[in-house]
Amino acid sequence: MSSEPIERRVSYIGDRLKGSKCSLCGKEYFRIKDYCGTCGRKSFSKMKDIDFFYEKGMLEVCTTVRQPTNKFVKLGSYIYGIVSFHNRKVRVPGRLTDCILKDGDHIDISNFEDREVVPRFRRRYTVEKSDVIPTISLTFTFADEYYPHQEYEIVEPRKEYETPGIVGYGVYVPRFRIKEPTMKRSVPFIDEDSITAAVEAGKLALIHSGIEQTRIGKVYVGSESNPYAVKPIASKVAQVLRLGEEDKTEGLQSVDAIDTEFACKAATSMFKDATALVYYPGAHIPYTMVIGTDNSQAAPRNEIGGELDFFVGYGSSAFIFGKKDVITQIEGWYSCTSDTPDFWRRDLQPYPRHGGRFTGEPAYFKHVTKAAKKLMEKLGLQTRDIEYFISHQPNVSFPIKVAKAIGFKEDQYMPGLQVAKFGNTYSGASPIGLAAVLDQAEPNQRILLVSYGSGAGSDAYSLVTTSQIEEKRNRQKLNVQYQAENKYIEYVDYDTYRKLKLGL
């Protein structure tokens, strides 16, 4: 869309599915209204804000669209229909996403109707490369398929800890995969990118934490595949997830939002900052959020940089840090950096490249080993004091080799090794490993997380779980194992994978 003010207005309503409800008669609207049409003037100041972002709807009627309008052409054929919320009080138009329809397929529409759907945050349609990327949540998936509906229930925190840590987390990977002999890798649907995944992961983290989203004071988004060279992902996350107090008249969120970049450690680097910020007494920031998100880029296999095309995935993970109801405390950290050009992407270039000779020994292994050993030394830890070891996972062999070199055994490093299920999700890679471990860890266990970012550097963290890790577990249906072993996973061939990854 060429006119940014229109884009902002459509996004403001459409991303969040904002609406209004008359507190006098109960009538609901999709869009913000100052008064109710039925009750008239007496309803002024009696309208309540509502939104349908965390709700489930019902696909009432639908049809197949096989000749979309111009901006939707890249979506191919899709199902489009009318979705109702709140027991048919409100109806919105909606597109069914994550659904590949083939031309010859006979579709019995009645199989889709009267089924529960969940809104998904996606790209709206194709625009020129230099335009603002339009997004919308008028896209839906069935609640009884890959993404179940989950209530966002605010839970009053009951315990404050001396040492801050993680209070909730979420991992988002799409339902599409490419399966090759070495690994399965997650593939975005055509309307997804690193922005949409960041929002989805953040949403899941909020649901898991049970904290009120207004209490988040800062959000960090680490990525190396932001579709914008200039424009943060974090601002979109802050607005769609309504982080911080909201000033409705101005449409502002009282939150600090920042994007970070350091190849695959863009997110983990901020864990310590996010932790420190909630600890700082003058800041009055009870919670912070860190998201690692990437639609990991790789050149096609026959081009320079194409070796990455065997390993890249797509996904995002989000972590919320605070001092109350902590599930794992952050005991300590150590970071190291050197200017090593092992992997880079120049501005305006679509795909990154490897400096072949640097990739292994002087880059990944040196930094990961150093960070892990230094932190253990700093905290006086032996490998036997650590239950789980997670390192950055660009492939299957590197993390195993480095774990063994440091002295870890299979039962310590295997639970966090997720790359064979999702591929290398860049900024989200070691965090997804951490999430997989948190999904199964017991109270009072120690986790050593070591990220690696090309360029190069590593962050090592020692985390100790609390008793609350088990209490919160059942709030998250969409955990790592659920997404890895879901029966609704759809496998695509190489050409489809490239097309989907390229996006709208």
Place this chain on the structure above:
Amino acid sequence: MPQLCPIIMSVGRTKFGEHYEKEPEKLIEEAWLKASISAGIERKNLNAAYIADYFLQITNKIGIEEGFLSELTELHIPMEKTRSFNSALLNACNAIQAGKYDLVLVGGVEKMTDRWEKIRDDLMLLEDPWSYYAGCTPEANHELMLREYIRKHGIKGENLEKLNIALAQISVKNHQHATRNEYAQFQKEIELDRVLAERKKANKSLGLLDFAPISDGATALVLASPEVAKQHASQFVCIAGSASATDYITFPAREDRASFTASRIAMQNALKMVDIQPNDIQIAELYDQSTFLEMISLEDLGFSKKGEAWRDVNNSCIDYQGFYIINGRELFVNTNGGLKADGNPLGATGGAQIFETVKQLRGEAGKRQVKTEKQLRFGSILELEGFGTKAYVHILRRD
């Protein structure tokens, strides 16, 4: 107080279809000249002009339409632009009834084929922006409304098959009518099986031959107060009823999605003005952007019972006599071929509906002239803007 009924002195139109070589100026001029010659009036007699078009500014970059018309006619009279032809006509009626003008030119022109590749996006944004953002197409709304209709009335099994056939029959019938219309875009018959085959090919409930085409064309009429009309002619077709109604632009947000509320209200108000019942109307021009819209309009305007129009169509078309039989009465519908076969150049479309009704009421429809036991007296026209967002109903009476 008896209503002052403006008189349609004359009508004119171009052929509808693709006018690749003609500028919009040429099209409107052709229509206007036909109307003025037939009315026997000169441009300088006109008090005002209303011009209807949706997309001329986008498709032909013509700027302010009124200025374009002023330059064309070399007139400096008041001119106003509307979207639909029937909206222009309603405004002209209001002005004549208010005593402001005596002689008004009403015109409509559209040149959609100049923007062939992009016009569906333009249409969809005009019709329902939120649905557009969610992925809707101009055709999808018709299909959703058909689904709503089927579900609301619990139509299934054999009846559902009959409904689907009835919709195809509407297309076949309109093409048949258009073979006798020298102005129509498609002057050829089509087979029922082809309509069904197009649906099957697209794997959809409505196919290519269920929808009206994209067209170029222009229409015009001269409207006068009864006093002025008397000076020029003896046989009159007057506008006895004219009404419009509006509905929400977002289709899913509407209370009733199985029919058009705006059509129903506009018709009720128009009937009240004329003080007649729907069954007093013998000939109707309905806005068949799709076959389903012709069918649903039969219900919305009160001709058929709710949930029954498909039966009326189906029964009438088994051995089609040139009219529908509804409640034992004959109703001639879209005798020009409707939007489906006559063509649908948006701003001009309503003019073709009026053209047809005037010609029929005056007995000047030539090969298309309908034969009725009782002399034709009342004809009604329904035109929609957007997807039922606005409905205009005009009831014409032969005096």
